[in-house]
Amino acid sequence: MTSTASATGSPHYPSPVSEQDYRERYRRSIESPEAFWREEAQQLQWMQPPQQVLKGRFGENHSHISWFEDGVLNACVNCVDRHLDTRGDKPAIVWEGDDPSHQRTLTYRQLHDRVGRFANMLRSLGVGRGDTVTLYMPMIPEAAIAMLACARIGAVHSVVFGGFSPEALASRIRDCDARVLITADISQRGGKQIPLKKYVDEALALEGTACIEHVLLVPCGDAPIDWKARDINASELIETHSPECEPEAMGAEDPLFILYTSGSTGAPKGLVHTTGGYLLYTAMTHREIFGLREDDVYWCAADVGWITGHSYVVYGPLANGATTFMFGGIPGGPPDYGRVGRVIDDHGITIFYTSPTAIRAMMGHGEHIMDSSRRDSLRLIGTVGEPINPQAWHWAHDVIGNGQCPIMDTWWQTETGGHMMAPLTDAENFKPGAAMRPFYGVRPALLDDQGNILEGEASGSLVIEGSWPGQARTIRGNHERFEQTYFSVFEGHYFTGDGAHRDADGDFWITGRIDDVLNVSGHRIGTAEIESSLVAHPAISEAAVVGFPHDVKGQGIYAYVTLMQEATASEALRQELVETVRRDIGAFARLDIVQWAPGLPRTRSGKIMRRILRKIAANEVDALGDTSTLTDPGVVDALIENRINR
Numbered sequence: 001m002t003s004t005a006s007a008t009g010s011p012h013y014p015s016p017v018s019e020q021d022y023r024e025r026y027r028r029s030i031e032s033p034e035a036f037w038r039e040e041a042q043q044l045q046w047m048q049p050p051q052q053v054l055k056g057r058f059g060e061n062h063s064h065i066s067w068f069e070d071g072v073l074n075a076c077v078n079c080v081d082r083h084l085d086t087r088g089d090k091p092a093i094v095w096e097g098d099d100p101s102h103q104r105t106l107t108y109r110q111l112h113d114r115v116g117r118f119a120n121m122l123r124s125l126g127v128g129r130g131d132t133v134t135l136y137m138p139m140i141p142e143a144a145i146a147m148l149a150c151a152r153i154g155a156v157h158s159v160v161f162g163g164f165s166p167e168a169l170a171s172r173i174r175d176c177d178a179r180v181l182i183t184a185d186i187s188q189r190g191g192k193q194i195p196l197k198k199y200v201d202e203a204l205a206l207e208g209t210a211c212i213e214h215v216l217l218v219p220c221g222d223a224p225i226d227w228k229a230r231d232i233n234a235s236e237l238i239e240t241h242s243p244e245c246e247p248e249a250m251g252a253e254d255p256l257f258i259l260y261t262s263g264s265t266g267a268p269k270g271l272v273h274t275t276g277g278y279l280l281y282t283a284m285t286h287r288e289i290f291g292l293r294e295d296d297v298y299w300c301a302a303d304v305g306w307i308t309g310h311s312y313v314v315y316g317p318l319a320n321g322a323t324t325f326m327f328g329g330i331p332g333g334p335p336d337y338g339r340v341g342r343v344i345d346d347h348g349i350t351i352f353y354t355s356p357t358a359i360r361a362m363m364g365h366g367e368h369i370m371d372s373s374r375r376d377s378l379r380l381i382g383t384v385g386e387p388i389n390p391q392a393w394h395w396a397h398d399v400i401g402n403g404q405c406p407i408m409d410t411w412w413q414t415e416t417g418g419h420m421m422a423p424l425t426d427a428e429n430f431k432p433g434a435a436m437r438p439f440y441g442v443r444p445a446l447l448d449d450q451g452n453i454l455e456g457e458a459s460g461s462l463v464i465e466g467s468w469p470g471q472a473r474t475i476r477g478n479h480e481r482f483e484q485t486y487f488s489v490f491e492g493h494y495f496t497g498d499g500a501h502r503d504a505d506g507d508f509w510i511t512g513r514i515d516d517v518l519n520v521s522g523h524r525i526g527t528a529e530i531e532s533s534l535v536a537h538p539a540i541s542e543a544a545v546v547g548f549p550h551d552v553k554g555q556g557i558y559a560y561v562t563l564m565q566e567a568t569a570s571e572a573l574r575q576e577l578v579e580t581v582r583r584d585i586g587a588f589a590r591l592d593i594v595q596w597a598p599g600l601p602r603t604r605s606g607k608i609m610r611r612i613l614r615k616i617a618a619n620e621v622d623a624l625g626d627t628s629t630l631t632d633p634g635v636v637d638a639l640i641e642n643r644i645n646r
């Protein structure tokens with residue numbers, strides 16, 4: 001793994017940070033963390049500046065991890081009000097819908113007006129400090145406005161991605177006891193309409209969702225809306241409220257939001273992020289890793305329903321007073337694969353932050369899709385969500401970026417709040433496919449299976465030693481699960497769930513999940529969630545789900561399914577299973593392959609040997625490894641014979 005950017009010719013662009021500056025600043029952040037973070041914290045506007053920095057340690061009383069605990073601030077004030085004097089007329093949010101003729105720009109002053117009214121509207125419905133509000137929204141400015149409005153009044157938002165099914169929405173409402181749901185009638189993406197309102201009505205008919213007292217709906221479509229008694233037209237009501245809204249004084253450790261994410265076992269976890277540390281960390285990483293400039297027009301193509309949308313569409317950029325571009329279409333298509341280039345031209349985008357999946361989708365349609373655009377405003381491309389394969393890296397670099405832009409491969413997670421690794425070095429040192437260097441204050445380590453720390457060139461489980469301000473503080477309603485999932489696999493370290501390789505230069509290459517979490521098009525899905533959906537079907541006795549390499553999506557979903565004795569395999573049943581998973585989770589959780597499996601390989605202790613199932617799914621049947629602990633090796637032969645991905 002030695003290929004570097006020089007393979008495409010010596011780069012003639014600067015990286016946001018030089019090798020030397022990075023080394024010095026990183027050393028300082030590790031040697032004097034207290035002084036480092038105390039100084040950085042001054043970047044935020046505090047109502048009461050913190051005296052304290054970090055309290056608590058992993059493994060030891062770590063349930064009391066806190067950052068800047070005695071500080072008081074408001075996240076919305078930091079993202080909006082703070083910029084009014086110097087940037088009042090600067091565009092804060094620029095939006096283009098799925099339909100290119102739908103365009104809106106909100107300056108910081110206009111954003112202040114909308115957020116204030118929205119916040120007053122929420123207060124008028126009885127929402128206040130500590131209440132939870134669920135958002136189920138399309139990519140429209142109101143999604144960001146609603147998040148900021150919650151932050152302004154101290155309410156905790158829980159954004160549920162608009163691609164989730166009614167069942168998935170209901171379980172996320174139930175878990176956090178939300179009082180208000182903010183939604184729209186439809187979400188239009190890729191020329192198709194997702195009937196959000198219909199899904200909301202279905203979700204609210206399900207058990208355990210009576211906590212929702214009001215539904216605030218932002219009309220987006222042309223068709224008549226089926227208003228229910230609990231529904232309120234947010235676009236009408238908001239105009240009756242004043243734009244002046246007194247912000248709530250929040251403690252740095254008060255929760256800012258809950259975001260559900262998949263783990264290797266059980267139901268999705270509601271990770272809780274707090275106010276001060278999260279905001280500081282997202283603003284700082286956004287500014288430093290992208291080398292933010294005042295006149296940047298910055299486009300993060302993630303949906304607000306994911307952590308990337310929270311940290312790098314809304315909080316990080318707005319805390320920095322940047323112009324953040326929101327896009328309602330599907331980056332990379334369908335239906336228009338070259339549109340990304342024209343959007344970049346039309347809005348003068350300077351930084352484009354996207355996923356390897358979107359890059360591969362464009363790449364699959366050939367370089368000519370970029371003929372309709374010049375993209376010469378662009379100066380940096382970022383990627384996130386999955387490892388980027390060198391081919392996609394080069395395509396982004398050469399084609400989208402005209403060979404002019406550094407590619408910032410950012411590795412991080414819902415749990416980490418913000419970027420943890422990126423190529424923080426001179427551009428000529430970049431290595432396609434490697435996230436390379438820890439951000440300031442972050443101490444990565446590699447462990448073997450016994451938990452021994454590996455030195456030098458090595459591959460192992462990636463852990464982080466010591467806290468950083470942006471980390472999640474708990475799982476809503478289940479702190480014990482938080483401790484078990486992240487801090488007890490390797491006692492005293494944060495367990496990322498990812499494997500990584502450190503090369504001879506000391507640079508990191510993320511190799512992907514080592515737990516039972518799939519990464520499909522950058523969407524995190526627990527195999528356990530898919531399995532529990534499958535086994536709830538009356539024809540299914542057992543199911544094991546694994547990922548397999550997929551050209552565009554990174555990983556595809558491969559399900560081994562054992563039928564009940566009286567059931568028979570058929571194409572109709574296969575389709576029914578695909579539909580079942582879609583209904584329980586969402587359209588993005590599409591089963592790619594279903595293999596009928598009369599039996600599954602098990603160890604003598606009864607555990608399914610997923611390692612073997614992964615190999616068969618990847619068509620790597622010559623390298624099955626040790627199968628001596630299997631109870632019945634014949635099961636494997638049968639699975640190999642009937643494998644579908646050849």
Ligand code: 6R9
Nearest residue numbers: 384385386387410411412413414510513524
């Ligand atoms: C931000 C986000 C987290 C998982 C993570 C890892 C994978 C994210 C990556 C990457 C390699 C990168 N991942 N960025 N793998 N290189 N640059 O994606 O959060 O949805 O929680 O997913 O995504 O496997 O553990 P989340």
